[in-house]
Amino acid sequence: MNRNFSKSLWVYHFTASSCMGCNTSIVDAVEAEGVLEKYGIVFVDSIRHADCILVTGIINFRNLAKLKVLCNQISKPFYIIALGNCSLNGGVFNDSYNNSGSLDKHMLTDVAISGCPPKPAMILMGLLELEKKIKIKKIIKRKRIITRVKKL
Protein backbone atom coordinates (compact mmCIF):
# COMPACT_ATOMS: atom_id res chain seq x y z
CA MET A 1 0.00 0.00 0.00
CA ASN A 2 2.94 2.33 0.59
CA ARG A 3 3.70 1.96 -3.10
CA ASN A 4 0.64 4.08 -3.90
CA PHE A 5 1.91 6.82 -1.62
CA SER A 6 5.36 6.66 -3.15
CA LYS A 7 4.00 6.77 -6.71
CA SER A 8 1.68 9.69 -6.13
CA LEU A 9 3.17 12.60 -4.23
CA TRP A 10 1.23 15.86 -4.10
CA VAL A 11 3.35 18.78 -3.00
CA TYR A 12 2.31 22.07 -1.41
CA HIS A 13 4.89 24.84 -1.65
CA PHE A 14 5.28 27.07 1.41
CA THR A 15 7.43 30.17 0.89
CA ALA A 16 8.85 31.35 4.21
CA SER A 17 10.59 34.70 3.61
CA SER A 18 12.54 33.41 0.65
CA CYS A 19 14.65 35.45 -1.78
CA MET A 20 12.72 33.67 -4.60
CA GLY A 21 15.85 31.91 -5.90
CA CYS A 22 14.49 28.52 -4.80
CA ASN A 23 11.08 29.37 -6.23
CA THR A 24 12.61 30.00 -9.65
CA SER A 25 14.34 26.62 -9.42
CA ILE A 26 11.02 24.96 -8.56
CA VAL A 27 9.39 26.56 -11.60
CA ASP A 28 12.26 25.24 -13.75
CA ALA A 29 11.80 21.75 -12.28
CA VAL A 30 8.04 21.79 -12.90
CA GLU A 31 8.40 23.08 -16.45
CA ALA A 32 11.07 20.53 -17.41
CA GLU A 33 9.02 18.63 -20.03
CA GLY A 34 6.69 17.08 -17.48
CA VAL A 35 9.41 15.02 -15.77
CA LEU A 36 7.84 15.51 -12.32
CA GLU A 37 4.44 14.47 -13.67
CA LYS A 38 5.99 11.29 -15.03
CA TYR A 39 6.96 10.28 -11.49
CA GLY A 40 3.50 11.18 -10.13
CA ILE A 41 4.66 14.38 -8.46
CA VAL A 42 2.12 17.20 -8.70
CA PHE A 43 2.19 20.69 -7.17
CA VAL A 44 -1.23 21.41 -5.66
CA ASP A 45 -2.88 24.68 -4.69
CA SER A 46 -4.73 23.76 -1.53
CA ILE A 47 -3.10 22.41 1.62
CA ARG A 48 -5.97 19.93 2.06
CA HIS A 49 -4.94 18.09 -1.13
CA ALA A 50 -1.26 17.86 -0.26
CA ASP A 51 0.87 14.94 0.94
CA CYS A 52 3.99 16.93 1.67
CA ILE A 53 5.00 20.53 2.38
CA LEU A 54 8.00 21.94 0.53
CA VAL A 55 9.48 24.75 2.62
CA THR A 56 11.78 27.41 1.14
CA GLY A 57 13.40 30.42 2.83
CA ILE A 58 14.37 31.15 6.43
CA ILE A 59 11.88 30.38 9.16
CA ASN A 60 11.22 33.59 11.04
CA PHE A 61 8.99 33.89 14.11
CA ARG A 62 5.97 35.07 12.16
CA ASN A 63 5.87 32.38 9.50
CA LEU A 64 6.83 29.64 11.95
CA ALA A 65 3.37 30.03 13.49
CA LYS A 66 1.78 29.89 10.04
CA LEU A 67 3.72 26.75 9.17
CA LYS A 68 2.45 25.10 12.35
CA VAL A 69 -1.13 26.04 11.40
CA LEU A 70 -0.56 24.47 7.96
CA CYS A 71 0.69 21.27 9.58
CA ASN A 72 -2.54 21.21 11.56
CA GLN A 73 -4.70 21.79 8.47
CA ILE A 74 -3.13 19.17 6.21
CA SER A 75 -4.68 15.77 5.66
CA LYS A 76 -2.62 13.15 7.51
CA PRO A 77 -0.22 11.40 6.93
CA PHE A 78 2.11 14.07 5.57
CA TYR A 79 5.83 14.79 5.03
CA ILE A 80 8.04 17.87 5.17
CA ILE A 81 10.88 18.78 2.80
CA ALA A 82 13.36 21.58 3.51
CA LEU A 83 14.57 23.15 0.27
CA GLY A 84 17.59 25.42 0.01
CA ASN A 85 20.29 26.48 2.45
CA CYS A 86 18.01 29.02 4.16
CA SER A 87 15.57 26.46 5.52
CA LEU A 88 18.45 24.13 6.44
CA ASN A 89 20.70 26.49 8.39
CA GLY A 90 19.63 30.08 7.71
CA GLY A 91 21.91 30.46 4.69
CA VAL A 92 22.89 34.04 3.94
CA PHE A 93 20.30 35.27 6.47
CA ASN A 94 21.80 33.26 9.34
CA ASP A 95 22.75 36.33 11.40
CA SER A 96 19.36 37.99 11.00
CA TYR A 97 17.64 39.11 14.23
CA ASN A 98 14.43 37.44 13.05
CA ASN A 99 15.90 34.00 12.28
CA SER A 100 14.25 31.35 14.47
CA GLY A 101 16.73 28.64 13.44
CA SER A 102 16.65 25.75 11.01
CA LEU A 103 13.44 23.97 10.09
CA ASP A 104 14.78 20.75 11.61
CA LYS A 105 14.84 22.45 15.00
CA HIS A 106 11.08 23.05 14.98
CA MET A 107 9.65 19.99 13.26
CA LEU A 108 10.68 16.63 11.86
CA THR A 109 12.05 17.07 8.34
CA ASP A 110 11.92 14.01 6.09
CA VAL A 111 14.22 15.20 3.30
CA ALA A 112 16.60 18.16 3.04
CA ILE A 113 17.80 19.54 -0.30
CA SER A 114 20.77 21.87 -0.07
CA GLY A 115 21.93 24.55 -2.52
CA CYS A 116 21.61 28.28 -2.96
CA PRO A 117 19.54 28.01 -5.03
CA PRO A 118 19.32 24.22 -5.57
CA LYS A 119 19.38 23.06 -9.17
CA PRO A 120 16.10 21.75 -10.66
CA ALA A 121 17.68 18.29 -10.97
CA MET A 122 18.47 18.36 -7.24
CA ILE A 123 14.83 19.14 -6.47
CA LEU A 124 13.72 16.16 -8.57
CA MET A 125 16.30 13.94 -6.83
CA GLY A 126 15.10 15.11 -3.41
CA LEU A 127 11.47 14.40 -4.24
CA LEU A 128 12.38 10.95 -5.58
CA GLU A 129 14.40 10.34 -2.40
CA LEU A 130 11.28 11.06 -0.37
CA GLU A 131 9.27 8.64 -2.54
CA LYS A 132 11.93 5.98 -1.89
CA LYS A 133 11.84 6.70 1.83
CA ILE A 134 8.05 6.37 1.95
CA LYS A 135 8.26 3.05 0.12
CA ILE A 136 10.70 1.56 2.64
CA LYS A 137 8.77 2.77 5.71
CA LYS A 138 6.17 0.61 7.40
CA ILE A 139 2.53 0.89 6.36
CA ILE A 140 1.20 4.31 7.23
CA LYS A 141 -1.82 4.41 9.47
CA ARG A 142 -4.07 7.40 9.69
CA LYS A 143 -5.35 8.30 13.13
CA ARG A 144 -8.98 8.92 12.19
CA ILE A 145 -11.08 8.75 9.04
CA ILE A 146 -12.83 12.09 9.54
CA THR A 147 -11.56 15.02 11.59
CA ARG A 148 -12.97 18.51 12.04
CA VAL A 149 -10.53 21.39 12.20
CA LYS A 150 -10.69 25.16 11.93
CA LYS A 151 -11.32 26.67 8.50
CA LEU A 152 -8.32 27.83 6.47
Add this chain to the structure above:
Amino acid sequence: MTALEYLLFPGFIFIVTASFLVSWIDMKITAFLEDRNSRSLLQHLFDVIKLTRKEIVVPRDASIVLFLISPVLSFCTLIAVCMILVRAVMFGEGFLGDIFVVFYLMLLPSIAVVLGGVSSFNPLSYVGAVKNMNRIIFYELPLVMAINIVIIKTGGMIGVQHIIKWQLENKVVMGSVSGIIAFFIFVICMQAKMAQIPFNIFEKEFDIAKGANMEYSGGLLCLFMMSRWVLLLITPLFASIMFLGGINSITGITKYFIVFIIMGIVKKTYFMGENNVKTASLRNPLLVISLIGVLLAIIGL
Protein backbone atom coordinates in the same frame (compact mmCIF):
# COMPACT_ATOMS: atom_id res chain seq x y z
CA MET B 1 -30.70 -5.91 -13.61
CA THR B 2 -28.78 -8.22 -11.33
CA ALA B 3 -26.29 -7.18 -8.66
CA LEU B 4 -23.48 -8.53 -10.84
CA GLU B 5 -24.47 -6.20 -13.66
CA TYR B 6 -24.47 -3.25 -11.29
CA LEU B 7 -21.03 -4.22 -10.04
CA LEU B 8 -19.27 -5.49 -13.18
CA PHE B 9 -20.77 -4.76 -16.61
CA PRO B 10 -22.07 -2.17 -17.39
CA GLY B 11 -21.70 -1.22 -13.75
CA PHE B 12 -19.16 0.33 -11.43
CA ILE B 13 -15.95 -1.56 -12.28
CA PHE B 14 -16.36 -1.31 -16.06
CA ILE B 15 -17.15 2.41 -15.94
CA VAL B 16 -14.30 3.28 -13.57
CA THR B 17 -11.75 1.24 -15.55
CA ALA B 18 -12.91 2.74 -18.86
CA SER B 19 -12.80 6.26 -17.42
CA PHE B 20 -9.21 5.70 -16.19
CA LEU B 21 -8.23 4.57 -19.68
CA VAL B 22 -10.00 7.42 -21.45
CA SER B 23 -8.56 10.12 -19.21
CA TRP B 24 -5.09 8.60 -19.66
CA ILE B 25 -5.52 8.81 -23.46
CA ASP B 26 -6.66 12.42 -23.05
CA MET B 27 -3.53 13.19 -21.04
CA LYS B 28 -1.40 11.47 -23.71
CA ILE B 29 -2.96 13.63 -26.43
CA THR B 30 -2.37 16.77 -24.36
CA ALA B 31 1.23 15.77 -23.63
CA PHE B 32 1.81 14.99 -27.32
CA LEU B 33 0.51 18.41 -28.36
CA GLU B 34 2.64 20.11 -25.69
CA ASP B 35 5.70 17.93 -26.51
CA ARG B 36 6.31 16.69 -22.97
CA ASN B 37 6.14 13.57 -20.81
CA SER B 38 2.82 12.36 -19.47
CA ARG B 39 1.65 10.25 -16.52
CA SER B 40 1.73 6.45 -16.56
CA LEU B 41 -1.34 4.30 -17.19
CA LEU B 42 -1.63 3.21 -13.56
CA GLN B 43 -1.19 6.71 -12.15
CA HIS B 44 -4.93 7.24 -11.65
CA LEU B 45 -5.12 3.99 -9.71
CA PHE B 46 -2.22 5.07 -7.47
CA ASP B 47 -3.90 8.44 -6.88
CA VAL B 48 -7.24 6.88 -6.04
CA ILE B 49 -5.82 4.30 -3.60
CA LYS B 50 -3.66 6.94 -1.94
CA LEU B 51 -6.54 9.37 -1.51
CA THR B 52 -8.85 6.73 -0.06
CA ARG B 53 -6.20 5.98 2.57
CA LYS B 54 -5.85 9.61 3.58
CA GLU B 55 -7.70 11.43 6.31
CA ILE B 56 -10.83 13.43 5.45
CA VAL B 57 -10.59 16.89 6.96
CA VAL B 58 -13.86 18.74 7.54
CA PRO B 59 -13.81 22.48 8.41
CA ARG B 60 -15.29 23.22 11.80
CA ASP B 61 -17.93 25.65 10.50
CA ALA B 62 -18.93 23.52 7.52
CA SER B 63 -22.35 22.03 7.04
CA ILE B 64 -21.18 18.45 7.49
CA VAL B 65 -24.10 16.63 5.81
CA LEU B 66 -23.97 18.71 2.62
CA PHE B 67 -20.17 18.59 2.66
CA LEU B 68 -20.12 14.79 2.78
CA ILE B 69 -23.06 14.17 0.42
CA SER B 70 -22.04 16.42 -2.54
CA PRO B 71 -19.15 14.29 -3.91
CA VAL B 72 -21.18 11.10 -3.50
CA LEU B 73 -24.08 12.72 -5.39
CA SER B 74 -21.74 13.85 -8.14
CA PHE B 75 -20.18 10.42 -8.66
CA CYS B 76 -23.33 8.30 -8.32
CA THR B 77 -25.36 10.34 -10.82
CA LEU B 78 -22.61 10.05 -13.42
CA ILE B 79 -22.40 6.28 -12.90
CA ALA B 80 -26.18 6.12 -13.43
CA VAL B 81 -25.94 8.18 -16.64
CA CYS B 82 -23.15 6.00 -17.97
CA MET B 83 -25.15 2.84 -17.24
CA ILE B 84 -28.21 4.19 -19.08
CA LEU B 85 -26.11 5.12 -22.13
CA VAL B 86 -24.10 1.88 -22.23
CA ARG B 87 -27.26 -0.25 -21.89
CA ALA B 88 -28.92 1.69 -24.70
CA VAL B 89 -25.90 1.23 -26.96
CA MET B 90 -24.99 -2.38 -26.15
CA PHE B 91 -28.35 -4.03 -25.50
CA GLY B 92 -30.83 -1.57 -27.04
CA GLU B 93 -32.60 -1.24 -23.70
CA GLY B 94 -34.07 1.89 -22.17
CA PHE B 95 -37.28 3.66 -21.27
CA LEU B 96 -39.36 6.38 -22.87
CA GLY B 97 -37.92 9.82 -22.27
CA ASP B 98 -34.59 8.61 -20.92
CA ILE B 99 -32.81 11.37 -22.84
CA PHE B 100 -34.38 13.90 -20.46
CA VAL B 101 -33.32 11.80 -17.48
CA VAL B 102 -29.76 11.71 -18.84
CA PHE B 103 -29.80 15.45 -19.38
CA TYR B 104 -31.14 16.09 -15.87
CA LEU B 105 -28.67 13.72 -14.22
CA MET B 106 -25.75 15.27 -16.07
CA LEU B 107 -26.63 18.61 -14.49
CA LEU B 108 -26.39 17.27 -10.95
CA PRO B 109 -22.55 16.93 -10.73
CA SER B 110 -22.18 20.65 -11.44
CA ILE B 111 -24.80 21.43 -8.80
CA ALA B 112 -22.93 19.13 -6.41
CA VAL B 113 -19.74 21.14 -6.90
CA VAL B 114 -21.68 24.32 -6.04
CA LEU B 115 -23.20 22.67 -2.96
CA GLY B 116 -19.79 21.44 -1.84
CA GLY B 117 -18.28 24.90 -2.26
CA VAL B 118 -21.05 26.65 -0.35
CA SER B 119 -21.21 24.08 2.43
CA SER B 120 -17.47 24.22 3.15
CA PHE B 121 -17.84 27.76 4.56
CA ASN B 122 -14.67 29.13 3.02
CA PRO B 123 -14.62 32.52 1.22
CA LEU B 124 -12.56 31.20 -1.69
CA SER B 125 -14.85 28.19 -2.03
CA TYR B 126 -17.81 30.58 -2.10
CA VAL B 127 -16.22 32.49 -4.98
CA GLY B 128 -15.55 29.21 -6.79
CA ALA B 129 -19.14 28.07 -6.25
CA VAL B 130 -20.57 31.35 -7.59
CA LYS B 131 -18.34 31.20 -10.65
CA ASN B 132 -19.37 27.59 -11.16
CA MET B 133 -23.05 28.60 -11.02
CA ASN B 134 -22.28 31.23 -13.65
CA ARG B 135 -20.81 28.49 -15.82
CA ILE B 136 -23.94 26.36 -15.46
CA ILE B 137 -26.15 29.28 -16.55
CA PHE B 138 -23.83 29.80 -19.52
CA TYR B 139 -23.99 26.31 -20.99
CA GLU B 140 -27.33 24.79 -20.03
CA LEU B 141 -29.66 26.67 -22.41
CA PRO B 142 -27.58 26.20 -25.60
CA LEU B 143 -27.18 22.53 -24.64
CA VAL B 144 -30.97 22.14 -24.40
CA MET B 145 -31.24 23.74 -27.84
CA ALA B 146 -28.68 21.29 -29.28
CA ILE B 147 -30.62 18.33 -27.89
CA ASN B 148 -33.85 19.87 -29.22
CA ILE B 149 -32.35 19.92 -32.71
CA VAL B 150 -31.63 16.18 -32.46
CA ILE B 151 -35.18 15.46 -31.24
CA ILE B 152 -36.67 17.53 -34.10
CA LYS B 153 -34.42 15.87 -36.69
CA THR B 154 -35.34 12.37 -35.53
CA GLY B 155 -39.04 13.12 -35.71
CA GLY B 156 -39.76 13.51 -32.00
CA MET B 157 -37.80 10.54 -30.61
CA ILE B 158 -37.18 10.96 -26.88
CA GLY B 159 -35.53 7.65 -26.05
CA VAL B 160 -31.79 7.12 -26.44
CA GLN B 161 -32.24 3.70 -28.07
CA HIS B 162 -34.93 5.11 -30.41
CA ILE B 163 -32.61 7.91 -31.54
CA ILE B 164 -29.87 5.35 -32.30
CA LYS B 165 -32.34 3.13 -34.17
CA TRP B 166 -33.73 6.02 -36.21
CA GLN B 167 -30.24 7.10 -37.24
CA LEU B 168 -29.25 3.57 -38.24
CA GLU B 169 -32.39 3.20 -40.37
CA ASN B 170 -32.33 6.67 -41.95
CA LYS B 171 -29.27 8.94 -41.82
CA VAL B 172 -27.15 10.38 -39.03
CA VAL B 173 -28.06 13.77 -37.57
CA MET B 174 -24.58 15.08 -38.45
CA GLY B 175 -25.49 14.68 -42.12
CA SER B 176 -27.54 17.89 -42.11
CA VAL B 177 -26.71 21.58 -41.64
CA SER B 178 -28.68 21.90 -38.40
CA GLY B 179 -26.99 18.70 -37.15
CA ILE B 180 -23.54 20.19 -37.71
CA ILE B 181 -24.60 23.38 -35.87
CA ALA B 182 -25.96 21.27 -33.01
CA PHE B 183 -22.73 19.27 -32.80
CA PHE B 184 -20.66 22.47 -32.71
CA ILE B 185 -22.78 23.87 -29.87
CA PHE B 186 -22.73 20.55 -28.06
CA VAL B 187 -18.91 20.35 -28.16
CA ILE B 188 -18.49 23.88 -26.76
CA CYS B 189 -21.12 23.36 -24.06
CA MET B 190 -19.59 20.06 -23.06
CA GLN B 191 -16.18 21.71 -22.74
CA ALA B 192 -17.88 24.03 -20.26
CA LYS B 193 -19.59 21.14 -18.48
CA MET B 194 -16.28 19.31 -18.09
CA ALA B 195 -14.67 22.53 -16.83
CA GLN B 196 -11.99 22.39 -19.51
CA ILE B 197 -9.92 25.37 -20.59
CA PRO B 198 -11.10 28.21 -20.92
CA PHE B 199 -14.13 27.40 -18.78
CA ASN B 200 -12.10 26.41 -15.72
CA ILE B 201 -12.03 29.93 -14.39
CA PHE B 202 -13.87 28.82 -11.24
CA GLU B 203 -10.86 26.83 -10.09
CA LYS B 204 -8.01 29.00 -11.32
CA GLU B 205 -4.92 27.98 -9.46
CA PHE B 206 -3.40 31.31 -8.59
CA ASP B 207 -6.66 33.14 -7.91
CA ILE B 208 -8.79 30.94 -5.73
CA ALA B 209 -6.80 27.70 -5.30
CA LYS B 210 -9.13 25.04 -6.77
CA GLY B 211 -12.22 27.05 -5.85
CA ALA B 212 -15.16 24.98 -4.73
CA ASN B 213 -13.06 21.83 -4.17
CA MET B 214 -10.53 23.65 -2.02
CA GLU B 215 -11.58 22.21 1.36
CA TYR B 216 -11.98 18.62 0.15
CA SER B 217 -9.43 15.98 1.01
CA GLY B 218 -9.01 12.22 1.04
CA GLY B 219 -11.80 10.05 -0.30
CA LEU B 220 -14.18 12.94 -0.96
CA LEU B 221 -11.68 14.67 -3.23
CA CYS B 222 -11.14 11.31 -4.90
CA LEU B 223 -14.87 11.08 -5.70
CA PHE B 224 -14.83 14.52 -7.31
CA MET B 225 -11.79 13.57 -9.38
CA MET B 226 -13.33 10.29 -10.45
CA SER B 227 -16.57 11.99 -11.46
CA ARG B 228 -14.57 14.27 -13.71
CA TRP B 229 -12.91 11.26 -15.39
CA VAL B 230 -16.29 9.54 -15.79
CA LEU B 231 -17.65 12.72 -17.39
CA LEU B 232 -14.73 12.58 -19.80
CA LEU B 233 -15.85 9.05 -20.73
CA ILE B 234 -19.53 9.94 -21.07
CA THR B 235 -19.28 13.11 -23.18
CA PRO B 236 -17.94 11.61 -26.46
CA LEU B 237 -20.25 8.62 -25.93
CA PHE B 238 -23.26 10.91 -25.61
CA ALA B 239 -22.14 12.97 -28.63
CA SER B 240 -21.63 9.90 -30.82
CA ILE B 241 -25.07 8.56 -29.80
CA MET B 242 -26.84 11.83 -30.47
CA PHE B 243 -25.15 12.92 -33.68
CA LEU B 244 -23.44 9.86 -35.23
CA GLY B 245 -25.84 7.01 -34.53
CA GLY B 246 -24.25 5.17 -31.64
CA ILE B 247 -21.14 3.01 -31.33
CA ASN B 248 -22.55 -0.45 -32.08
CA SER B 249 -19.84 -1.70 -34.44
CA ILE B 250 -16.07 -1.28 -34.88
CA THR B 251 -16.72 1.79 -37.05
CA GLY B 252 -18.86 3.03 -34.18
CA ILE B 253 -15.91 2.84 -31.80
CA THR B 254 -13.86 4.85 -34.31
CA LYS B 255 -16.64 7.45 -34.21
CA TYR B 256 -16.24 7.61 -30.44
CA PHE B 257 -12.51 8.23 -30.67
CA ILE B 258 -12.91 10.78 -33.49
CA VAL B 259 -15.26 12.81 -31.26
CA PHE B 260 -12.87 12.31 -28.35
CA ILE B 261 -9.86 13.58 -30.32
CA ILE B 262 -11.87 16.54 -31.70
CA MET B 263 -12.77 17.56 -28.15
CA GLY B 264 -9.13 17.22 -27.02
CA ILE B 265 -7.88 19.35 -29.90
CA VAL B 266 -10.59 21.99 -29.30
CA LYS B 267 -9.42 22.21 -25.70
CA LYS B 268 -5.80 22.76 -26.69
CA THR B 269 -6.72 25.21 -29.46
CA TYR B 270 -8.50 27.41 -26.95
CA PHE B 271 -5.41 27.32 -24.78
CA MET B 272 -3.11 28.28 -27.61
CA GLY B 273 -5.38 31.13 -28.67
CA GLU B 274 -6.39 32.98 -25.59
CA ASN B 275 -6.28 31.85 -22.00
CA ASN B 276 -8.73 34.23 -20.42
CA VAL B 277 -11.81 34.03 -22.62
CA LYS B 278 -14.78 35.63 -20.91
CA THR B 279 -17.36 32.88 -20.91
CA ALA B 280 -20.27 35.30 -20.47
CA SER B 281 -19.42 36.98 -23.78
CA LEU B 282 -19.84 33.61 -25.55
CA ARG B 283 -23.35 32.95 -24.25
CA ASN B 284 -25.40 35.23 -26.55
CA PRO B 285 -23.71 34.23 -29.85
CA LEU B 286 -24.13 30.57 -28.91
CA LEU B 287 -27.83 31.10 -28.15
CA VAL B 288 -28.38 32.88 -31.47
CA ILE B 289 -26.57 30.13 -33.40
CA SER B 290 -28.56 27.44 -31.60
CA LEU B 291 -31.86 29.23 -32.39
CA ILE B 292 -30.85 29.37 -36.07
CA GLY B 293 -30.12 25.64 -35.83
CA VAL B 294 -33.57 24.92 -34.38
CA LEU B 295 -35.23 26.95 -37.15
CA LEU B 296 -33.22 25.08 -39.81
CA ALA B 297 -34.18 21.76 -38.23
CA ILE B 298 -37.88 22.74 -38.31
CA ILE B 299 -37.57 23.67 -42.00
CA GLY B 300 -35.94 20.32 -42.63
CA LEU B 301 -32.38 21.28 -43.50
